[in-house]
Amino acid sequence: MILIIVGPPGAGKGTQAKKLQDDYGIIQLSTGDMLRAKVSSESEIGRRCKEAMESGKLVSDDLIIDIISSRIGEDDCKNGFILDGFPRTTPQAEALDAMLEEKGLGIDHVIEISVDDDAMIQRITGRFSCAQCGAGYHDEFQKPEIEGVCDHCGGKEFTRRSDDNAETVRTRLEEYHQQTAPIITHYGNKGLVESVDGMAPIDSVSKQLNAILG
Ligand code: AMP
Numbered sequence: 001m002i003l004i005i006v007g008p009p010g011a012g013k014g015t016q017a018k019k020l021q022d023d024y025g026i027i028q029l030s031t032g033d034m035l036r037a038k039v040s041s042e043s044e045i046g047r048r049c050k051e052a053m054e055s056g057k058l059v060s061d062d063l064i065i066d067i068i069s070s071r072i073g074e075d076d077c078k079n080g081f082i083l084d085g086f087p088r089t090t091p092q093a094e095a096l097d098a099m100l101e102e103k104g105l106g107i108d109h110v111i112e113i114s115v116d117d118d119a120m121i122q123r124i125t126g127r128f129s130c131a132q133c134g135a136g137y138h139d140e141f142q143k144p145e146i147e148g149v150c151d152h153c154g155g156k157e158f159t160r161r162s163d164d165n166a167e168t169v170r171t172r173l174e175e176y177h178q179q180t181a182p183i184i185t186h187y188g189n190k191g192l193v194e195s196v197d198g199m200a201p202i203d204s205v206s207k208q209l210n211a212i213l214g
Helices: 015-023 031-040 044-055 063-073 090-102 119-126 165-178 184-188 201-211
Strands: 002-006 026-031 083-084 110-115 126-131 136-138 193-196
Touching: 002 015, 002 184, 015 026, 015 083, 015 201, 026 031, 026 193, 031 044, 031 063, 031 083, 044 063, 044 165, 063 090, 090 184, 110 201, 119 126, 119 165, 165 184, 184 193, 193 201
Parallel strands: 002 083, 002 110, 026 083, 110 193
Antiparallel strands: 126 136
């Protein structure tokens, strides 16, 4: 199964993609995670992306298309994959269509997680994650059961994304509306888009997704 999850920053794409990865045994490919790993390793690509990412802008289409094109050829993508954060522009969507067509593959579902912009700013600016296992938390909505200790692995160090601040989030939302929203029309014209209500609690969003995927 090949699945695309689309939604503004903070909509819960990563959370839902991770759950689907566990439930359906298909791998989550998050371009944001891939780029953050490149920035942390101070690779050449990382250096090129850092500035755009920190200001909330998108990195170049060519670069991200190259990354995805080689990643989906790897062995762990043989049973399908969940694209989380890609495509984010119409040229990326067109490049993906061509890549898949060349491999004789097709997209099964495009899931749009729809949410409210103001709520997103509050959601994103409060989020943090365990430095050890990556489990996600929120200052208000999802605190660890014991303050300062990860519920999942007992880790005591937490991190916040440097682009999760109010100013950068506004730029990221603008980028979403201007550059990414058109891909919903692109896939809508192919009859592939289904929407879920991303303002609902996490479990309820998962149920909506499971009902679509069967
Ligand atoms: P995310 O973790 O998906 O919110 O992505 C974090 C940042 O990585 C974005 O704000 C962009 O700067 C960059 N990024 C991730 N995916 C893409 C993409 N498909 N195209 C361009 N930039 C991307």
